[in-house]
């Protein structure tokens with residue numbers, strides 16, 4: 001039997017990753033801010049499985065193995081200097097062997113999941129979309145990292161689907177929002193190595 005804790009950290013992700021052993025996570029699913037720089041080598045170092053990163057089409061952080069697309073709801077904002085852009089790309093770096101085929105309708109690679117309005121975070125992603133990515137690119141015994149956690153949708157998806165997660169969010173307000181969404185408790189997952197099925201036990205995370 002092996003154990004792992006889900007948790008949320010209020011920190012700069014790059015400081016935390018510096019202390020993280022090689023291949024610690026089974027997958028990364030994350031959504032950095034549009035024009036930031038990400039250290040993809042560092043993400044590859046700490047993750048032995050698939051790495052999935054949202055980005056805008058003009059700023060692809062790395063050359064992926066697969067491109068997926070999220071067609072967002074249209075809005076009437078921001079037409080002053082440029083045409084509207086309502087597509088985000090989802091870069092998939094296929095590492096490891098995990099690839100779970102779902103019904104063909106879930107595998108088309110172009111998704112138009114809608115947010116439930118009003119969103120809690122300005123750049124929130126639809127939970128249904130994140131859940132689909134979690135189901136395809138991780139297994140029930142996976143530990144998933146989101147270093148740009150925001151409101152914690154990756155954590156919520158992992159919790160709903162029996163994966164464990166580590167979320168890192170540097171903004172105090174969004175960190176507290178994610179804590180409200182996921183509870184200040186963490187879940188310890190016990191994995192039965194014989195049958196591979198998870199069992200949960202709540203523990204008190206205290207001040208994270």
Ligand SMILES: C[S@@+](CC[C@H](N)C(=O)[O-])C[C@H]1O[C@@H](n2cnc3c(N)ncnc32)[C@H](O)[C@@H]1O
Nearest residue numbers: 012013031121123124125148150151169170171
């Ligand atoms: C695009 S938002 C993620 C939104 C998230 N997908 C959701 O559904 O709520 C990116 C988040 O990363 C956080 N962030 C930016 N740089 C960071 C860093 N170096 N370490 C940790 N969090 C960071 C921002 O505060 C922001 O909340």
